[in-house]
Amino acid sequence: TPKRKFIIADTPGHEQYTRNMATGASTANLAIILVDARKGVLSQSRRHAFIASLLGVRHLVVAVNKMDLVDFSETVFNRIRDEFTAFAPELDIPDVHFIPVSALQGDNVVEKSERMPWFEGQSLLRYLEDVHIANDRNLREMRFPVQYVVRPNLDFRGYAGQVVSGVIRPGDKVMVLPSGRTSTVKSIVTRDGDLPRAFAPMSVTVCLDDEVDISRGDMLVHPGHTPHVTRLLDARLVWMSSSPLKTGRAYLIKHLTHSVKGIFRSIRFRIDVNTLERQPVSELSLNDIGSVIVETTSPVFVDPYRRNRATGSFIVIDLISNETVAAGMITGREVRDAGSLASG
Template identity: 50%
Template sequence: MTTATATAIAEYLRQHETKSLLRFITCGSVDDGKSTLIGRLLHDTRLLFDDQLAALQSDSRRHGTQGDAVDYALLVDGLAAEREQGITIDVAYRFFSTDKRKFIVADCPGHEQYTRNMATGASTAEVAVVLVDARKGLLTQTRRHSYIVSLLGIRHVVLAVNKMDLVGYDQGVFDGIVEGYRTLAAQLGIEQVQAIPLSALNGDNLLLRSDATPWYDGPSLLAHLETVEASRDNRDIGFRLPVQWVNRPHQDFRGFAGTVVAGSIEPGEEVVVLPSGRRSKVARIVTDAGDLTAANAGQAVTLTLADELDVSRGDVIATAARPPQVADQFAAHLLWMGEHALLPGRPYWLKLGARTVSATVTEIKHKVDVNTQAHLAAKHLELNEVGYCNLGLDQPIAFEAYADNRELGGFILIDRQSNATVAAGTLDFALRRAGNIHWQHVDVDKAARARSKHQAPRCVWFTGLSGAGKSAIANLVDKRLHALGHHAFVLDGDNVRHGLNKDLGFTDEDRVENIRRVAEVARLMTEAGLIVLVSFISPFRAERRMARELFGQGEFIEVFVDTPLEVAEQRDVKGLYAKARAGQIPNFTGIDSPYEKPESAELVLDTVNTSAEALAERVVALVLGDGPAA
């Protein structure tokens, strides 16, 4: 190799390393040509190896939709199910490069049921290419994807009006679609829209301007992507480093590793650790290549501090002069991704960066009609619905509004039973009242009240079908404890609905709130030193777990009154099952609303083969610590 050749190669590599990187997505309704567009881009920019091109030609003959011609969509529709159905299911990421820029493109599915996948692709993108079939115009999924694009902070959109060849490259069709989309973009706060008429299949206006659209004087798609300034840099909010790992290789070194998500820092600068609020100064900025004199946004570093502070994974190290807020209640936008509806009051895990806390949606302020952007009243959110909600956490976290910093303002919700991600959200602002509420100290505490009653406080939670015998057994337990000189109280489902919960019905949402309120009352009663006997159907495991977590170790005793449905129906002294079977009582547990049996109750009572009196004695023995659980 000659010196000149080596120099040319080195210069080429240097230029390639310094080229900017643009992340963009293709989205829109199903069959608008997203995969074809990306496949044609890869093909026409000559980024396919010979074996890839041969495989594409072979696959086109087997699975293609273009007859004898190449089906470019097959380059990104990699799943067997995608090729069989001719649709995109998962997000397909592809890298390509031109002389001016490097690109990572995410091909997002168009089907409504895969909206969650589209949100995943959009979460890291800087530009969205929204495809519209020129024959169909703006569809519901076009509007839904555009709303999500706006929600996730993408302000630069390419409106790719595709399949213009199928409408004879009619400028009137193009102009009508553009006018409608610009109105939508203005409603959503999308700042920049570049509309381009395309035929992805034929390559019109893809790499170069096409003679088929002489009336269009804008850039080609690739030319626009090569030049668009679409940085999503965070606003100037100051230094922020979420701690991902406490680095302690030996006893003489303790550092806090993470990626700087905003601002810059130098050794000697004062920082604050949140949510604790403890302050120190940066001693060193450590990397595998040696210490740095400064760390900037995007760099992965390890900080050491001048003082020994308790810093854990999920904490945020920030500039002391301009720290982020700390709160435990928020207003937030939420895209629901779960198969089962979001129910306010049900506990989930909230994961923001490296921090995971328990969270509940305390209120759904409204949901959004993706067609009109209208705000609609809602008690729950179904799959792919978007809502504006209030969130409550079990502990405060450091955060930024998503508009200021997506790393500290974007979160997911996780189902606590299945560990599945059920929602993606963006924090809007803290509910200020949360920081003004503090626990008021009382001198006579739970332990003192329990000593005066000569008993250990307990919450005995009876759960089972209607007619199982919960109330009867709880009443016998109450009588026995009273006879023994103990202080107990029964919270019965029917009785509570006459007062505290008289405003609640029997929908899933109301059942969740019903249990939440009763659990809080029961907790207060144990604070008073009482033994509380809670007799509620409480059909959902998630809410029973929520109730359990309000109590200390050993204070909560779950008693499953295990009575088969047919036996409960035979007892049916209130005639409820008969009315439910006749359709007169909707949402009746065991008939048209599910009952989830406990998986690890402290006590299981068989009411078919054992008398209520004998079962009550077993409960009393367990509560007083005189007998086994089974």
């Protein structure tokens, strides 16, 4: 639209497509949950809301559709809103909005409907154009994973990558992980010239005052706001493979530009996506969501997923088939030892 550009991921509703929903939500700013006005809040509605919450979506619109089939009843809409609101505290979504719509003739989809004068809010499209998402991005903690060392000649050395969070400027003090060496940003280079600053999600080349040993997979951060450096991760996992996850087997953990082998030491529980109950299991199957503890062979630089979706996420790759088998979200919960089986 003239006000905002949208990218829409339409995901299936059935439980067998949980991995599709998780993939779509992983980069979304907002999720729209469609609820049939005749049927109310179903387990499918709860499941989608939970997955959106798990994947860090901060804004949720509950679009109560087919209002024409319930005579555009305010009572029906209020009942569905109250039912969903009672469930919402179990989610970690700070902004939940309700809109009654009828897609058949476009009521409250683009323009306000005259057949629902009791609804004082915006139409769906107007709300999507105006919802504030700028504060969702972490601009406080600078994270710059190095993707490539640029060395075209003896006079230039730069480090190319994407600023995944925070802001970086010439003159900033930076620390290199994992070495801990520090330096100062000399310049921020792009094809169109040097920049006075770079911020997420810009891709740039950073030059430093000192010649520091840096390679792909290293990370530049501000010394006062460093990520957690660890080999033990407590994470929520969405399993995407037909072959189940079993503890003790080695996989490749890809975290930003850094790839490292990891072993799943324990499965703390599986989450029933319909009831949100925690169930003890020995393995995770296709479309399962569970809590796991993974140990990596070398340190990774992470933040809790709730605080930083880039540094708080990873994918799991099968070492033999090269299949992407899972997506993980780091909880930030401290793991004391590789054998931890705590269930908190």
